[in-house]
Amino acid sequence: MAETRGPADGAADGKIDGFLDLDLDRARRRGAPEAVLCDAKSVEQVGAIAAEYARLRTEGRGDLGPVLFTRADAARADAVLTALPEALHDADARLLAWPPAPPEPTGGLVVVACAGTSDLPAAREAELTARYLGRPVRLIADIGIAGLHRLQSRLPELREAACVVVAAGMDGALPTVVAGQISAPVVALPTSVGYGVAAGGVTAALTMLSACAPGIGVVNIDNGYGAGHLAAQIARWAPGAR
Numbered sequence: 527m528a529e530t531r532g533p534a535d536g537a538a539d540g541k542i543d544g545f546l547d548l549d550l551d552r553a554r555r556r557g558a559p560e561a562v563l564c565d566a567k568s569v570e571q572v573g574a575i576a577a578e579y580a581r582l583r584t585e586g587r588g589d590l591g592p593v594l595f596t597r598a599d600a601a602r603a604d605a606v607l608t609a610l611p612e613a614l615h616d617a618d619a620r621l622l623a624w625p626p627a628p629p630e631p632t633g634g635l636v637v638v639a640c641a642g643t644s645d646l647p648a649a650r651e652a653e654l655t656a657r658y659l660g661r662p663v664r665l666i667a668d669i670g671i672a673g674l675h676r677l678q679s680r681l682p683e684l685r686e687a688a689c690v691v692v693a694a695g696m697d698g699a700l701p702t703v704v705a706g707q708i709s710a711p712v713v714a715l716p717t718s719v720g721y722g723v724a725a726g727g728v729t730a731a732l733t734m735l736s737a738c739a740p741g742i743g744v745v746n747i748d749n750g751y752g753a754g755h756l757a758a759q760i761a762r763w764a765p766g767a768r
Contacts, residue, residue: 545571546578550590557762558659559590561751564606564620565597572598573605579624580609592629592658595622596651596751619650619750623658631662634688634764636757638663639680639704641670641694644719649693651750652715652757656691659758671699684708688764689757693750695719698730705739711760714744715753 549560564572572595582590595606595613598620606613606622613624636656640649646667657663666684669677677700684690685708692701693715701714714737716730723729727747734744745752 546575548578558755559593561594561596563597564595564602565599569601569605572602573609576606576609591625593624594655594658594751596620598622616650616654618647619654620647621651621654623654628658629660631660633661634761635686636661636663636689636691636761637666637684637687638691638693639666639669639684641696641700642719643668645693645695645717648715648717648748648750649691652691652693652754655751655754656758659755661758661761670694671703677703681707688761689713691715691753691757693717695727695730696724698733701734701742702737702739705737705742712742713753713757714742715750716744716747718748
């Protein structure tokens with residue numbers, strides 16, 4: 527890894543000339559800190575960002591996290607862990623969280639459901655995002671519409687939620703079915719699981735955008751972070767939430 531460095535003398539915290547200007551005020555403005563998208567950055571850049579967070583914490587900045595590093599392959603995850611060895615790493619979700627312990631949960635329950643086991647990486651990213659943004663979260667896996675009895679048996683849990691994220695690929699019909707059975711808003715998360723005309727997740731996304739059940743919002747394909755973030759924001763203001 528290339529040598530990393532902190533800001534030059536007189537430079538503001540979170541800045542490295544040429545490529546880095548961390549938004550350290552975002553948690554105060556928006557209620558959630560900035561996340562780091564890793565796959566659009568070089569390994570060296572990801573490592574330098576993680577090292578800057580480590581430096582800021584060492585120098586007494588206690589208002590930095592939790593910081594999520596998203597879409598991190600093995601090399602970029604290693605770069606983060608070199609600078610922040612205590613960070614939580616979920617390889618399936620391609621996500622790292624630092625500090626590793628999520629905040630004490632507040633607000634309403636977020637339920638993340640997925641149609642099949644193949645959809646779990648995106649669902650897990652949504653689950654961890656909502657959890658590290660401070661919501662209580664429950665994951666329900668493998669309740670796709672090919673076996674509706676599985677969904678029916680989990681409806682009592684789905685109805686407890688302040689917001690439900692539903693991840694599905696292939697035909698992408700599960701969010702519509704769920705939204706027709708519960709009162710909470712649904713965040714539809716299309717995944718790239720599928721083949722033929724379903725390859726890449728476009729069919730699932732179009733199905734979700736065409737849903738006839740009201741109360742569904744759709745995020746981009748495989749955008750587990752965006753789905754979890756939106757659900758966490760919705761559940762933050764749930765009636766009766768502390």
